[in-house]
Amino acid sequence: MTPHINAAKDDIAEIVLMPGDPLRAKYIAETYLTDAKQVSDVRNMLAFTGFYKGVRLSVMGHGMGIPSVSIYTHELIHEYDVKKLVRVGSCGGVAEDIDLRDIIVVNAASTGSATNRLRFGGYDYAAVPDFELLRTCWQTADSLKTPVRYGGIFTNDFFYGDPENLLPVLLKMNILALDMESAALFAIAAENRVQALSILTVSDHVVKGGEMSTLERQTSFNQMMELALETVIAD
Numbered sequence: 644m645t646p647h648i649n650a651a652k653d654d655i656a657e658i659v660l661m662p663g664d665p666l667r668a669k670y671i672a673e674t675y676l677t678d679a680k681q682v683s684d685v686r687n688m689l690a691f692t693g694f695y696k697g698v699r700l701s702v703m704g705h706g707m708g709i710p711s712v713s714i715y716t717h718e719l720i721h722e723y724d725v726k727k728l729v730r731v732g733s734c735g736g737v738a739e740d741i742d743l744r745d746i747i748v749v750n751a752a753s754t755g756s757a758t759n760r761l762r763f764g765g766y767d768y769a770a771v772p773d774f775e776l777l778r779t780c781w782q783t784a785d786s787l788k789t790p791v792r793y794g795g796i797f798t799n800d801f802f803y804g805d806p807e808n809l810l811p812v813l814l815k816m817n818i819l820a821l822d823m824e825s826a827a828l829f830a831i832a833a834e835n836r837v838q839a840l841s842i843l844t845v846s847d848h849v850v851k852g853g854e855m856s857t858l859e860r861q862t863s864f865n866q867m868m869e870l871a872l873e874t875v876i877a878d
């Protein structure tokens with residue numbers, strides 16, 4: 644057990660799917676896993692373990708922002724020997740040709756957070772997902788015929804009140820969307836030699852407007868969940 648996870652060591656699988664929202668974790672477990680049992684509830688950051696098509700895996704919320712995802716992924720890797728972490732999150736669309744409900748598979752995550760720079764001795768770290776997992780996801784999306792966009796996102800420390808110069812540079816550099824965790828997830832995975840991937844659904848568009856309801860965010864990311872689940876069992 645850790646300060647933030649009260650599962651017994653063997654109660655967490657080597658593969659963990661991670662939405663920000665613990666209720667989305669509950670939804671995934673109830674909808675897709677067989678023999679799912681709740682294995683952690685500290686701070687209501689619910690975790691479940693069960694089977695998807697015979698493969699044992701866990702689903703756990705990671706909360707919002709880099710500090711939160713960093714705590715949970717650190718504990719999962721160091722105390723529970725987790726080897727594969729897949730974020731299944733929401734994001735804010737930025738690029739003009741991105742629409743509400745689009746699925747984005749992140750192939751690079753820039754960030755304004757100082758954490759990766761500190762981790763990387765003051766240099767600019769290129770935060771990328773695990774290539775094998777990314778390749779499996781690409782093959783899986785192809786075989787499921789799931790329309791997916793691949794591209795760079797920006798992991799933001801702000802949800803409200805972005806610095807004024809942020810949006811223009813994101814548009815200039817063809818950043819597809821904003822989230823608040825992927826860049827740290829990729830760096831932590833690389834540092835610990837485990838695999839990470841981030842699949843996001845566009846829940847709102849910061850330039851064009853429009854947003855999904857809270858209930859929709861909790862429950863209607865099914866295509867993304869199926870892509871993530873089929874990817875981890877194929878990898």
Ligand SMILES: O=P(O)(O)O[C@H]1O[C@H](CO)[C@@H](O)[C@H]1O
Pocket residue numbers: 662663664706707708731732733734802821822823824
């Ligand atoms: O829906 P999740 O996975 O939490 O992802 C996005 O939503 C939260 C902000 O509302 C941040 O965590 C951001 O990364």
Ligand SMILES: O=c1cc[nH]c(=O)[nH]1
Pocket residue numbers: 733734735736799802821822823846847849
């Ligand atoms: O990080 C996020 C997620 C969804 N929408 C945003 O604007 N930002």
